[in-house]
Amino acid sequence: MTPEPLIALEGITKTFGSGAAAFQALKGVDLTIARGEFMAIMGPSGSGKSTTMNILGCLDVPTGGVFRFRGVEVQKLDRDQRSLLRRRYLGFVFQGFNLLARTTALENVELPLLYRGESKAVRREAALRALDQVGLVPWAEHTPAELSGGQQQRVAIARALVTDPDVLLADEPTGNLDSERSVEIMELLRRLNAAGITILMVTHEEEMAAFARTIVRFRDGLVESIERGALAGEEHPA
Amino acid sequence: MLGTSILLALREIRRHILRSILTTLGIIIGVAAVVTMVTLGNGVTASVQEQISSLGASNFIVFPVRTTRGTIRPFEEGDVRAVRQQIAGIKVAAGSVSASVTAFTNGQDWDTTVEGGTNDLLEAQSVKIAEGRPFSADELESGKSVCLLGVKVREAIFPPDANPVGSQMRLDDVACQVIGVLEPRGQGGGGADDDDVVYMPLKTVQRRFKGSDNLEYFVVKYDPDYAATAIQQSLVDLLRERRLLQAGEPNDFNIIDTAQINQALGAATGALTAMVAVIASISLLVGGIGIMNIMLVSVTERTREIGIRLAIGALAREVRLQFLTEAVVLCALGGLVGLALAFAASFGIAAAIDVPFVFDPVINLVSFLFAAGMGIVFGYYPARRASQLDPIDALRHE
Known part of the structure; x- marks a missing residue:
């Protein structure tokens, strides 16, 4: 008996707008993602990869189909229930880092715990642990403006990690970084994946996708191909 | 949260x-x-x-006014006595005169006001004595030269550590003996200071400073259980009669109800x-x-x-x-x-x-x-x- 996959997409469609202006971004996507996966989602712009990512991140709901996350049918949940799902199980890393300006790295990392109602002491301890995972404890009291792009992205990863999520969703996490910083970030993601976190990453760079276990390619709102067990990154010693 | x-x-x-x-x-x-x-x-x-409360609560202040005839007919002690005796509900009726004087003692001088009145006036105006004693019947009757000092005057001409009660002072050229100091009453409106005053027996001020038995105004304190309008009406009737005003002639005096002003x-x-x-x-x-x-x-x-x-x-x-x-x-x-x-x-x-x-x-x-x-x-x-x-x-x- 195969265990229930962590994530299952069945016949997912997504239509934006209505009538003549309607645009079908997803035309029936089927995808299952097992716990511990490190998946890169690729595809040209307009292929539906970002829309899929938004649905996987419970930020958006599909127009049709079934999206099961931990056995729960997410498309049936309301806005606040999806917020609670994100708060509890998901961590986000964005291309633009999206840290709060004029707020220290430590406070940025503490932010998700604030919404969990954790005490100040718990928040601080967990945030420092997360910053330690990304090697930024000495920078805890610095604001984003005082950090390099690579450091900002590592703070963002620490923020995603601090709640100990099941899934880390990374949307072009290296899009704003030079190749050296990008490799650093990817190696960090690999380490986190090895520690048990499921990672879903959108990227358009083959070199970055090579770090993932599985590469899913989108085209015209459908899954074009799935390359499992790529593990190209194994060649790079971590 | x-x-x-x-x-x-x-x-x-x-x-x-x-x-x-x-x-x-x-x-x-x-x-x-x-x-x-x-x-x-x-x-x-x-x-x-x-x-207003320094004028006394539930008080009438009665003073003469100029009429079409062009004269002011002052009140006399007889009017006050008649009011006191003939109108029900009157607790106190007391006349007063005042004059501007300079107070002297110990080489100090201070421009102030001398107010002539009886102990009844002090009561009607809610003036209380802090040290010393009120006027005696004899002092009031014979117009003795004794005085009660407002705190402002006391501070102005007596050293702070001295007890002025019993000492001598002079108001213009009238020598007088201090028999008491009043409690502070605070600032009145329009720059008037209720503490910048010296009280002397009514008769003393009339004789020594005014040279007449006239009253400038008198204060009527009434029992608050009585209707103010009824008492005011009785006052008007009695005073018109005493001042021989014909029907149709306007009042040549004015009555102020302090409660109403208030x-x-x-x-x-x-x-x-x-x-x-x-x-x-x-x-x-x-x-x-x-x-x-x-x-x-x-x-x-x-x-x-x-x-x-x-x-x-x-x-x-x-x-x-x-x-x-x-x-x-x-x-x-x-x-x-x-x-x-x-x-x-x-x-x-x-x-x-x-x-x-x-x-x-x-x-x-x-x-x-x-x-x-x-x-x-x-x-x-x-x-x-x-x-x-x-x-x-x-x-x-x-």
């Missing part, structure tokens, strides 16, 4: 300190204006009431205070609109931040609470600054215009709550807008 929201709000306010100050200026000025106006209004009312002045200052407070409230309202404006700007400016918060799992109501808290904290801080300003301003102005400073906790509390309430009213719409943003769009916002 609320405590955290307040901390977050304070941090956000500190981050944009200049903008926060400018935004709340309307609230600050509004609260300061309302509270200052009401506080000063209360001070003026209190001052007027104090002045009420009328209280109503007038109350109405004035209310009017000014309403005008000041408009500035509060304008301030509130300023808050809404800046909160809307803030929501737009922080769209991405809102997106981040929503993405990491903030509920709509948590985002709403955050922005609402920010608006309320901003308004409440503005309110507090306004109260502090109002305290300083009304304290200073009260001293400058010579009215007592009457701290009114109710208006302070109400203004503060009103200011905070403005935060809820004018912060709600921007907060709601923030909470309804779509996280995907908000994250894409540049």
